[in-house]
Amino acid sequence: MKQLKLTGFIYFLFFLTESLMLPTELQDLDNFNITQKFIEENVEYITIITFAQYVQEATFEEMEKLVKDMVEYKDSCMANSMLPKCSKLPNDVLQEAICAMEGLPQKHNFSHCCSKADAERRICFFYNKKANVGFLPPFPTLDPEEKCQAFKNNKESFLNHFVYEVARRNPFVFAPTLLTVAAHFEDVATSCCEEQNKVNCFQTRAVPVMQYLKAFSSYQNNVCGTLLKFGTKIINSINIAILSQKFPKIEFEELISLIEDVSSNYDECCEGDVVHCIRHMSKIMNHICSKQDAFSSKIKECCEKKIPERDQCIINSNKDDRPKDLSLREAKFTDSENVCQERDADPDTFFAEFNFEYSRRHPDLSIPQLLRVVQMYKDLLRNCCNTENPPDCYRYAEDKFNEATEKSLKKIQQECKHSQNLGKDGLKYHYLIRFTKIAPQLSTEELVSLGKKMVTVFTTCCTLSEEFACVENLVDLVLGELCGVNENRTINPAVDHCCKSNFAFRGPCFESLTTHKTYVPPPFSQDLFTFHPDMCQSQNEELQKKTDRFLVNIVKLKYEVANEELQSLLTNFGNAVEKCCKAEKDEEKLVCFNVESPKIVT
Structure with a gap:
């Protein structure tokens, strides 16, 4: 993995030799050449990740055969890119190769996907992924001395095994994230195997790598689950709120242009189409850096970095300072006489702009709270615009928003105080009991995992100045994990209702749940x-x-x-x-x- 020395996401991954429109700008040409070289040297890892995520039960030996076939495919297309097979989409090539492996579709129960073609087959492979990986054996662990001996004896095989084991246990994580994890792990192994105290080194340096994986796994699973359950419209609303908080001086028209790129990116990333996922992310980052003065004062140094480092730098950059001339409230949405007419002319654009204006003025609020305010405003106008004097009705909207936010804030403060009184173990037991009572159909392992993650939320957030946003944003990720990625996931009617009815009010919906009334306990063992x-x-x-x-x-x-x-x-x-x-x-x-x-x- 010679070129995989990265500190951030590898977004610029075109995979193999897919036919692309040749770049015209010098900068684009450089990006293309760097990426192409990276792909040529790392096609094995990309194949391993794709195969392991699609066919999680497959053995390492089965995976090795596919890797060999894909390397041969790459070599032949590099020698002659005009061959008919080289014009196919990379994801289609991989899936065809998987389906062509003798006996494999029948052995691992995905032959129904292989009977389909193109988009239908891609979606089938996606739905065939299993979030609950309890059917897999425990993650293989080695004594540090054994680990380092294996690393030194055959570095390539050792890292291939690591990527394979991580990928099949994280089937919905975007491939660039897994490649970054592999890069970090290679650095850890290289460094720690030279240390005298290898145990301490691995424990110290490997923990941040796994935290990185868990954090992005949780976020990406939540994004894909939201997309499948609620559609692009809600994804757009979420992204408007996030980007408006991060880039408060951006113009609305510029934001909408960016949102179109971001939202279309998720389709490919969630489906597992690595190439298009990466291409769109490349476009997004180029868009931001080509107009950085219009976006943020905090990304100048990021945009000067090399391509892979630049991406993570921008993602992790701080929210830009709110413009000094930005008023605390946007009067056009509460003081104008023509609010109802403007809403009726183009409802989607009108509420998107309200979301933008409200979010960039409230960087301290959580994304769910911002979406709740948008929903409150929609409901308010639905009532007000049917009265004799709409302006008198919606003039006090801001007071209603502040009242709702204050109520949410006090609730989070109470929860933080409660969590501190319970202590770490008491808090965990509290959530283990709560999650088991509302969703007893989940496996014991899933419930234990959810309980531990809730402890992490409160121990992480309750000491921060942005306590409210931190708690709500992270709790929402835990609830997203409970709800799962697949839109057809069923737990019980009450939980399913909360997971699918209204994204903005998912948190309050779960808070209202009590013991599942119709649950039949398992036989005593x-x-x-x-x-x-x-x-x-x-x-x-x-x-x-x-x-x-x-x-x-x-x-x-x-x-x-x-x-x-x-x-x-x-x-x-x-x-x-x-x-x-x-x-x-x-x-x-x-x-x-x-x-x-x-x-x-x-």
């Missing part, structure tokens, strides 16, 4: 609550995992029990483990657990 002396050998982290799973399983069985009683039960469990583990012999520990376990379950 003593195995779930039989404890063994090996509990006493568990390290803190492993013991915590067992405790979390125990709590979720108890709630699934006794979901009607009050939260306080469940918390008490968990305390009893902890006391039992502590008591039994004090016994000297394993036989004595086992006897103790056999006595204490039934008491807890009862």
Whole structure:
């Protein structure tokens, strides 16, 4: 992976030798040449990611065969780009090659996709991806010494295995993100394998890499889930709010032009079409940097960086300062006599501009709150424009927005205070119980993951100055994970309603949910609550995992029990483990657990 030394997203990825309109600008030509060279040297990684995400059950050996075929394809097209096969879309080439592998479609149950063609086949492969990867074996781990020996013996094979294992466990993450993770991991392995204390080095340097993956995985899954469930219109509204906060001095017409590029980009990225995903992102970044004075004063240094570094720099840049001449409110939406006429002339543009004007004036608000304000304004005008004197009706709209925002702000402040009072473990148990009661149909692993992520939200955000926006934005990502990417995902009627009815009010909808009334608990299994002396050998982290799973399983069985009683039960469990583990012999520990376990379950 000689050229994959990146610190950000690799957005400029045209994959293989797809026919492209030749660039005319010198800068575009440079970008094209750099990207083409990168592709030629890294076609293996791109193939591995695509295959592993589409066919997660496939073995490493099956994947290696496809890589060999795609390298041969690349070499033949580089030798003669006029061959008929070289004019095909790269994603189609890959899918055709996957379908052509003898026995593979039948073995891994995707032959129904191979019977389709073009767009239908691409969508079928996308829907065939599985977000819940519990069917895969645990992520393979090696002792640092073994890891470094494998790295030194065959660096290419070692990194191929890493990319394969990460990609099939993250089927909806955009390929550029996975390539960046691979680049970071290569840097970590190269550095740590030279260190004397390899364990400490890997623990210290690998954590940020996995946090990077988790963060972008959560965001990209949420974007794709929102696109599938709510469509382009809501994606546009979200992007208007985000970009208006980030670039408050941008002109509305310029923003709309950018939004068209951003929204069209998500179709390809979510579908898994790497080439078009990257091409559109390239266009977006070029657009921003070609007019940086119109966008932000915070991206000048970013635009001077090389292409891959530039992208992440812009994404991570701070929000630009609000223009000094920007009033605290835009009078045209509340004081004008012609609001209803302007709305009726072009509703989409009218509300998009309101979203833009309100968002750039409120950089401290969360995206869900901004979208709620837009919805409130739509509802208000629907009523006001049917009255005898509409201006008198909508003149006080700003007061209603402020009142709603203040209410949301106080709620977040209360939640932060509550989370601090509970402590980290108490907060986790609170959300494990809550998520299990409203969505007991989810697997134990999913519920434990959601609970841990809610803890991360509050421990991360509740000490920040932008507490409100941070909490709501990150909670929305957790709820997006609960709802899933696929529009056909079904959990139970109440949860499904919250996931699909109104994106802006998804958070309040979930807050209103209580215990799922029609849930039928699974048959009691003593195995779930039989404890063994090996509990006493568990390290803190492993013991915590067992405790979390125990709590979720108890709630699934006794979901009607009050939260306080469940918390008490968990305390009893902890006391039992502590008591039994004090016994000297394993036989004595086992006897103790056999006595204490039934008491807890009862």
